[in-house]
Amino acid sequence: MAHLSSAATATKKRKRESSKLEDRTRLKTKSKKNTATSKEDDPQAAILLLETQILESRRNYNNITTLISTIKQKDAKEETVVFTVVALCRIFCRLMTAGCFVKSKGTPEAEIVIIQWLKERYQEYVDILLVDFLRSDTASKQNIAFTLLMRLIEQESKSEGEYSWRKGLLASLVEVLLLLPEDDPIRQEYAEKYMKTYDDLRFYTLQSIAACFTGDHDSATQELITANSTSLLSTLDKPPESSDALETFYGQRPAQQKHQLYSVTAHKRQAQEAWLATLRSDLSKDQRKVVLGIFTSQIAPWFLQVEVLMDFLTDSFDVGGATSLLALSGLFYLIQEKNLDYPSFYHKLYSLLNAGLLHSKHRSRFFRLLETFMSSTHLPAALVASFIKRLSRLALHGPPAGIVAVVPWIYNMFKRHPTCTFMIHREIRDPDERKDLEEEGMDDPFDMEEEDPMQTGAIESSLWEIETLQSHYHPNVATLAKIISEQFTKRSYNLEDFLDQSYTVILNMELGRELKKTPVVEYEIPKRIFTASDTELGPLGVLMTKVYELS
Incomplete structure (x- = not known):
């Protein structure tokens, strides 16, 4: 009985163990089915699986084509497309690091075919980022593409031995940046984060900008490239002072000490070529103002041969208005700093003294520059007298805000050029001539129509215009004009105190004045x-x- 009972018990145990084994098998089978189903329902998991397979074996390289086709699907979800794009970036970066894109002399033919196929798929992927993403109207897609492209540029430059920046991804990126709308923030981000920070990126960006102007473009595209190139180049600071300052690189640091990236002259040459290509295109009036406004601080220091800019400056002068004034500022910089000869400088400056000067909104800027241009004590007295006389004549018809800037400027000129003070007081010693002047007066010898400031006869004239202004209807102007008739005890006037005057400022000064006696x-x-x-x-x-x- 005992034996039978033990046998029965053993039989029951075997049945329970077999049933447990069947349950485990069913659970494993069910879990496998659930995993497969979850991968089908979760596109991101499927993408990760394809990525893992590609990196495990080259037999799975065809998965790259599958991922690229996923990006091109019109009905694909945006999250899936973005995840796929990022995954492909990781894949290509890993393949570059592993040297899968490099072929050597002893590489078999079959291996070369695979390398060529990989490069074609990589180029297809890059074109998607440049065209479909970076030039998209969606800011999120632009930002993703820009980040991935910069990651690929860094990987490209560090993976290959002698990397060709001219033929690489950077040149294509710069071309697209120049074709983006003028107000696109991506270009400014590239300038601030990369071009101004890394010496190699700045060098090859300048090289790519110059190359973009060599292609055939229609007029609208050419105007867009010119505008964006001006915007991009305007962000440049001053050039590095020595080769020791060239130490920040985005890509692989050149091993050769004589490499062009270590040469300040080479950097300046690239900047000069980029600026010349931009300036030789048809700049608009506003673009010329931008260029001329930064000419002395951000453009001229980059040029190895500054004299090539003379034609651009003289052409800009012919535009007129504030552009002419800014062009003269650039010419004066070349004369003063680079010792270039330009004999007609003061002739052109004199031509800007026209009837609309004192009414212009650029009046303050003009007087600031005029103060600089006329600062030399070696200027001929006849030249200085012509400027003084012409401005005095213009002041007769000028607004009060403009006159209050003219009178202190004339005072400063008299202090700087004492020879011209004969225009204030000239003693006539011949009694007969003095009698004739008192009885009949005299004609003003100054010729207002003469274009040559050395031939106007202003030095023989007098400043009767300033004495006339001493009876001006505005009390401030009349009081200020009287300083010419008084002793010149003040060393000079600070012109800045008189440049920002306007009708509003003058009116507020009068309204805020405390009256000592109430008018009747x-x-x-x-x-x-x-x-x-x-x-x-x-x-x-x-x-x-x-x-x-x-x-």
Whole structure:
């Protein structure tokens, strides 16, 4: 009985163990099915699986084509597309690091075919980033593409032995940046984060900009490239002072000590070529102002041969207005700093003294530059006198805000050029000549129409215009004009104190002035406006009646 019972017990144990084994098998089978189903339902898991397979074996390289086709699907979700794009970036970076894109002399033919196929797929992927993503209207897609492209540029430059920046991804990226809309923030981000920070990126970006102007483009595309190139180049700071400052590289640091990336002259040459290509295109008036505004601080220091800019400056002068003034500022910089000869400089400056000068919104800028241009004490007295006389004549018809800048400037010129003070007071020693002047007066020898400031005869004239301004209707102007008739005890006036005057400022000064004595005003309140009496119309009534009849 005991034996039977033990056998029965053993049989029951075997049945329970077999049932547990079947349950485990069913659970494993079920879990495998669930995993497969989850991968089908989760596209990101499927993408990760394809990525893992590609990196495990080259037999799975065809998965790259599958991932690229996923990006091109029109009905694909945006999250899936973005995840695929990032995954492909990781894949290609890993393949570059492993040397899968490099072929040597002893590489078998079959291996070369695979390398060529990989490069074609990589180029297809890059084109998607450049065209479909970076030039997209969606900011998120642009930012993703820009980040991935910069990651690929870094990997490209560090993976290959002698990397060709001219033929690499950077050149294509710069070309697309120049074709983006003028207000696109990606270009500014590239300039601030990369071009201004890394010496190698700046060097090859300048090289790529110059190359972009050599292609055939329609007029609209050429204008866009010019505008964006101007915007990109305008972000450049001053060039490095020595080769020791060239130490920040985005890609692989060149091993050769004589490499062009270590040469300040080579960097300047690339900047010069990029700027010349931009300046030789048709710049708009606003673009010229931008270029001329930064000419002395950010453009001229990059040039190895500054004299090549003379033609651009003289052409800019012919534009007129504020552009001419800025062009003269650039010419004066070349004369003063680079010792270039330009004999007609003051002739052109004199031509800017026209009737609209004191009414111009650029009046303050003009007087600041005029103060600089006329600062030399070695200028001929006849030249200085012509400027003084012409501005005095213009002040007769100028606004008060403009006159208050002219008078202190004239005072400073007299202190700097004492020979011109004969225009204030000239003693006539011949009694007969003095008598004739007192009885008949004299004609002003100054020729306002003469274009040559050395031939105007201003030095023989007098500043009767300033004395006339001493009776100006505005008390501030009249008071200021009287300083020319007083002793020159003040060393000079700070012109900045008079440049920002306007009607509003002058009016507020008068309204805020404290009156020592209340003015007496007499007036009579009229009893009638349109009628002279109860039966007759007055002058205003008659006028209103005629207006009514004509209408």
